[in-house]
Amino acid sequence: MSRRYESAKSKEDELRVATALCAYWGYRYIELKPTYEVDFALMRFNDVGAMLEVRKINYTYESMDKYGGCLISPFKYLAMQKWQKEFNLVMIFAIEIPDGIYALIVKPDEEWPKWDKKIKLGGMGKPRDKWDIEPLIQIPMKFFRKILDVETIPEESARRDHPMDQEDF
Numbered sequence: 628m629s630r631r632y633e634s635a636k637s638k639e640d641e642l643r644v645a646t647a648l649c650a651y652w653g654y655r656y657i658e659l660k661p662t663y664e665v666d667f668a669l670m671r672f673n674d675v676g677a678m679l680e681v682r683k684i685n686y687t688y689e690s691m692d693k694y695g696g697c698l699i700s701p702f703k704y705l706a707m708q709k710w711q712k713e714f715n716l717v718m719i720f721a722i723e724i725p726d727g728i729y730a731l732i733v734k735p736d737e738e739w740p741k742w743d744k745k746i747k748l749g750g751m752g753k754p755r756d757k758w759d760i761e762p763l764i765q766i767p768m769k770f771f772r773k774i775l776d777v778e779t780i781p782e783e784s785a786r787r788d789h790p791m792d793q794e795d796f
Contacts, residue, residue, distance in 0.1 A: 640683035641666055644723045647775055648679070648730070664706030669719070677717035678710050684724050688768060696765040697722055698749060704764060708739055722771065727779075729771040740770040 645656040645667050654669040654676060669677040680703060684691070691697055699720070711718040711733055721730040733739055749763045 637683060640723065641681040644681045644683065644721055644728055645679060647728060648719070648721060651775060664703060665710065665718075669717075675714075675716065677719055678707070679719045679721060680707060682720075682722045684722050687725055688729070691724070692768040694765075696767040697771065698747075698763045698765055701746065701762055701764050704766075707733075711735060711739075720766070720771075721774070725777065727773055727777045728775045729768075730774050731766060731770050732772070740766070742767055742770075 642658070645658075648654070649656050649669065652669075654671055656667045656669055656679065658667055659665060665678045665680045667679040667681070668675045669679055680699075682697070682699075684697065697720075707718045707720065710716055715735040717735060718733045719730050721728055731740070744764050746762045746764060748760055
């Protein structure tokens, strides 16, 4: 099993984003165990409608755009593509940045965005151990669309069934 560097705070941030998006879209989420390749399954009644990967990032949209986009491991990126194609699911890569929540959403019948993907090596600031540097790719910010402003992120729980508005997907 691979090493996990996720803190209680980063898990709390992921849950807050999943809750906000589910309240907005009318889904409920199921948190997946750490060995899965994505963070959450989004449910409508008893059916999985989408898979969700979440990041909380402290940089602004403009700063991330200036430096090439949002970092993600190629392993996660390829896993999301596999889930979308193999299981005909909507894939959502959501990021919370200071002004709100943005998402790259790929529907089952859509192609993933195309750009010049280059592998970089990176990690979380000062490496915590010799395994704390990994290959990364940057997804340009132009592929993310704003879903919620920071002021409008709902507080209510998303762990219940709602009718779903398909317009966002």
